[in-house]
Amino acid sequence: MRNALLSLLALALYSCNSVTYDVVIQGGRVMDPETGLDAVRNVGIQGSEIAVITEDAISGKQTLDAGGKVVAPGFIDLHQHGDSPEVYRAKIHDGVTSALELELGVEDVAAWYAAREGKTALNFGATISHTDSRRLAMGGKLSKSRLSGDWAVEPMTAEQIEAMKQRLADGLEQGAVGIGMLIAYTPGTTAEEIDAIFSVAKAHNAAAYVHMRTNDTDINNLEEVLTPARRYGTQLHIVHLNSSGRDRAPEFLARIRAAQAEGIDITTESYPYNRGSTYIDSHAFDNWRQMSDEEIAGHIWVETGENLTRETFAKYKPTGGLIISPASYSEESVRNLVADPIVMVASDGMWLTNGKAHPRTWGTYARVLGRYVREQKALSLMDALKKMTVLPADRVSQRIPAMKKKGRVQVGADADLVIFDPETIIDQATYQDPVQDSTGIDHVVVNGVITLKDGQFQDGATGGKPIRANAE
Ligand SMILES: [Zn+2]
Structure with a gap:
């Protein structure tokens, strides 16, 4: 009895130890999607x-x-284009602690990381861009959007494919997260070229992050990337299934599930809006004159927020710039994708034009948690958090094992955390007036650095670290 009392006393003394932590998050509802805590x-x-x-x-x-608030792993955004301090700040207000440019990727991997190291509020990473590597291998001219030119439309010669493969391999050797491919914008891309890209990805244990070719009739655009993924055993991630699959997303999802069952490592994501955003000078609008006046008027010119007309479309097309597309699929399709357990949340947040962009840049995560979890009850809070944290971390962790320490509230995990009120969290950004931070997010911590406190961005917070594979 006496011994038992002594050990109880020892235990009590041990637990009231005098450790002073750097940061304590007090009294919150801790939610860890991996363990279910x-x-x-x-x-x-x-x-x-x-x-x-x-x-x-x-x-x-x-x-x-954190009393009355949720303490969750910081959100990991696999699809973020705008990569300036201004955009990163908006992402912090939306609970994002890691923003990765994986779809388009970057041209010079080493330079991109070097420009951000030690200066960034959140964790950052990028793929080597197939689009840029293709243009450079073909000696093509750089356009404002990086997405248009003769080089995008023409097929590559065998020598050019070899030169492109070398650029992709160099980028991966510099630590790129994977290979980013927007086949929708390079209509000249052939099956042979895709095969070559997947072989390089496989050789470096990297995933291909793919914006599929546009296809309104069947799912051959998915098959053309599934085929080389199967052949080489390459990891494959299909970006924004909402805008690529539209109201036919269930067909694509069924095919993705079947491929997973077959053992192909394929994943996907969506953003919670039914309007897209792209460049007016891209090849997708080469036949724009065939659109009706009404269709044209459904597009917003991002820089000013004005709806386009036949005259202004013709004026802006040659110079280029960002537009928001009309609604091209139903709210129900968006909701079903947001709720589907295998579909991750990713924003496709854009570069800013005159300070503006598609509202998804500011509001994606708060919109899922406020609109789809709380208001529409389309999915549980824990399931939503899983799609924002541990699933995206694990997508990247095969190539970058350190990602196993992200997307989790667990002892030993990186201290990337978001503290929000599940009763009030909501997006504020709209198509007409996008520059509005999400509300209901109180605090954000990035690698132990308090980056958002009581809703205020902490100027000078640079807790962000590179998400990068080891140099090979
Ligand atoms: Zn895209």
Whole structure:
């Protein structure tokens, strides 16, 4: 009995130890989608990692009050184009702690990472761009959007394919997350070229992140990337199934599930809107004159927020710039994709034009949690968080094992955390007036650095680190 009492005393002394954590997140509802933990806990951060998750009182040099709020892993956005400090700040307000440019990717991997290292509010990463590598291998001219030119339409010669493969391999050797492919914008791309790209991805244990060719009749645009993925065993991620699949998304999803059952490592994502955004100078609009006046008027010129006319379309087409497309699929299609357990959330957040862009740049994550979880009850809060955290982390972790420490509220995980009110979180950005931060997100921590506090961005917070494969 006496021994038992002594050990109880020792235990009590041990648990009231005098450790002072760097940051304590006090009294929040901790939700960890991987383990299913959903309980009120205190979280102690030491340096850049979570050191303790406990019911006991703990103290820290800095304390964030999370009473009545959810404490979740910071959101990991696999599809973010705009990569300026201004955009990163908007992403922090939406709960994002890691933003990756995986669809288009970048031309010079080493330079892109070097420009952000030590200066960035959130974690950052990029693929090597097939689009840019193709243009460079063909000696093509760079356009404002990087997406148009004769080089995009013409097929490659065998020598040009070899030169492109070398560029892709160089990018991967510099640590690129994978290979980014917008086949929809390079209509000259052939099956042989796709095959070559997938062989390079496989040789570097990297995924191909693909914006499929546009196809309004069947799913051959998916088959053309599934075929080489199967042949080489390459990891494959299909971006924005909402805008690529539209109201036929269920057909694509069924095919993706069948491919997964067959053992192909294929994943997908969507953003929670039914209007897209793209460049007016892209080849998708080569036949724009065939559109009716009404169809043309459904497009918004991002720079000013005005709806386009036949005259203004003709004026802006040659110079180029961003537009928002009309609604091209139903709200129900969006909701079904947001709710589907295998579909991750990713924003396709854009570059800014005159400070503006598609509202998904500001509001994607708060919109899923406010509109689809709370208001429409299309999915549970835990399931939504899973699609924003552990699923995207695991998409990338085969190539970058350090991603196993992200997307989780667990001891030893990176301290990337978002604290929000599930009763009030909502997006504010609209198509006409997009530059509005999401509300209901109180605090954001990036690698232990308090980056958003009481809804205020902390100027000078640069907790972001590169998400990058080891140099080969
Ligand atoms: Zn895209």
